[in-house]
Amino acid sequence: MSGNGTKKLWTMLIGLCLMVGICGCSNVCRVAEYDSHMDIAISELQRKVETFLTQMERGGNRGEASYERNVWFYDEVRVDLSAINVRAGAVTGDGPLLEQLRLLAEQILLLEGVHKNGLDGTAIQRVRGAVNACCTRILRLELARRRGDAVR
Amino acid sequence: MSSDDVEQMHAVMLEAAWEVLGNRPPTVCRCVEAALGTLAVSISQLQAEHTQGSMFMGQAQLQLEMLRNTTRLSLYASHGLGVLAVEDALNAALGAVRSQVNTALGGELI
Numbered sequence: 147m148s149g150n151g152t153k154k155l156w157t158m159l160i161g162l163c164l165m166v167g168i169c170g171c172s173n174v175c176r177v178a179e180y181d182s183h184m185d186i187a188i189s190e191l192q193r194k195v196e197t198f199l200t201q202m203e204r205g206g207n208r209g210e211a212s213y214e215r216n217v218w219f220y221d222e223v224r225v226d227l228s229a230i231n232v233r234a235g236a237v238t239g240d241g242p243l244l245e246q247l248r249l250l251a252e253q254i255l256l257l258e259g260v261h262k263n264g265l266d267g268t269a270i271q272r273v274r275g276a277v278n279a280c281c282t283r284i285l286r287l288e289l290a291r292r293r294g295d296a297v298r
Numbered sequence: 299m300s301s302d303d304v305e306q307m308h309a310v311m312l313e314a315a316w317e318v319l320g321n322r323p324p325t326v327c328r329c330v331e332a333a334l335g336t337l338a339v340s341i342s343q344l345q346a347e348h349t350q351g352s353m354f355m356g357q358a359q360l361q362l363e364m365l366r367n368t369t370r371l372s373l374y375a376s377h378g379l380g381v382l383a384v385e386d387a388l389n390a391a392l393g394a395v396r397s398q399v400n401t402a403l404g405g406e407l408i
Contacts, residue, residue: 245374245381249367256367259360268347269361272340276364279371286375 180291181237187230188288192281194223195254199270202261213261220258227251243287250280299342299402307395308338314394315387322378329376333369334391340365341399341407348403355405362407366392 198219205211227250234243253276260269299307311334319330344362347353353361366388373384396408 242374246371249370253364253367256360256364260357260364263354263357266352268352269357272361272364276368279368283371283375 179237180288181233184230184233184243185285185288185292187226187233188281188284191223191226191230191250192278194219194226195277196274199274202265203267203270211265213258213265216261220254223254227254243284246280246284246287250277250284253277253280299345304338304342307341307398308335310394310398311338311391314390318386318390319379319383326376326378329378330373330387333372336372337365337369337391338395341395344407345399345403348405348407355403355407358407 198216202211202216209215227247231244231247231251234240234247237243253273257273257277260273265273312331315330315334319326322330341362344353344358344365348355348358369388370384373379373387374381379387392408399408400406
C-alpha cells in the first residue's frame with residue numbers, strides 16, 4: 147500500500163474513533179444544570195409553609211386560624227409557585243422538576259381545600275408531611291445536579 | 299380497622315400493583331412495598347376518623363388525595379419507575395381496595 151493510502155486509512159480510522167467516542171458520550175446528558183435560585187426558592191417556600199402551619203397549630207380553633215383570615219397566605223404562595231414554575235419552565239426539558247412542582251402546587255391547593263373546612267392537628271400533620279415530601283424531592287434533584295450527577 | 303385488616307389491605311394493593319408493574323429490581327420492589335404500606339395505614343386512619351365523626355367525607359377525600367401525591371413521590375424516588383408506571387400502579391392498588399373501603403365507610407372515599 148502506498149504512503150498516501152496508508153495515511154488516508156489512518157485518518158479515516160482516527161475520524162471513525164472520534165465519531166464513535168462523541169456519539170457514545172451523548173447518551174449521558176444532564177437534563178438541566180444546577181439552579182441555585184431554584185434551590186433557595188424551594189427552601190424559602192418550605193419555610194413559609196412550615197411557619198404558617200405552626201401558627202395554625204397554635205391558633206387552634208380560634209378565629210385567627212380560620213381560612214377567611216388566612217387567604218393572604220394562599221395568595222402569596224400561589225405567586226411564589228408561579229414564579230418558580232416560570233423559572234423551571236425556562237429550562238428546556240426539565241421534566242422531572244416540572245412534575246415535582248406540579249405535585250407541590252396540587253398539595254398547596256389541597257391544603258387550601260382542607261383549611262376551608264377546618265384545619266385540625268391531625269390534618270396539619272398530614273399536610274406538613276405531604277408538603278415536606280414534595281420540597282425534599284425537589285431539593286434532592288437540585289442537589290444531585292450540584293454534585294454533577296447525571297439526571298435523566 | 300385492625301392491624302390484620304391493614305395488612306390484608308396492603309397485600310391486596312401490592313398484588314394489584316405488581317400485576318401492572320411486572321418484574322422489577324429489588325430496590326424498586328422495596329420502595330413500592332413501603333410506599334403502599336404507608337398508604338394502607340393512612341387510609342385506615344382516615345376511615346377511623348370518619349367513622350368516629352371527627353372528619354366528614356369531603357375532608358377525607360382531600361386528605362386522601364394529598365396522601366396519594368405523597369405516595370407518587372415515594373414511587374418516583376425508586377428511580378426505576380416512570381410517571382406512567384407510577385400512575386398505573388397507584389390506580390391499580392387503589393382500585394383493588396375501592397369497594398372494600400367505600401362499603402365500610404358508606405361513602406366514596408376512593
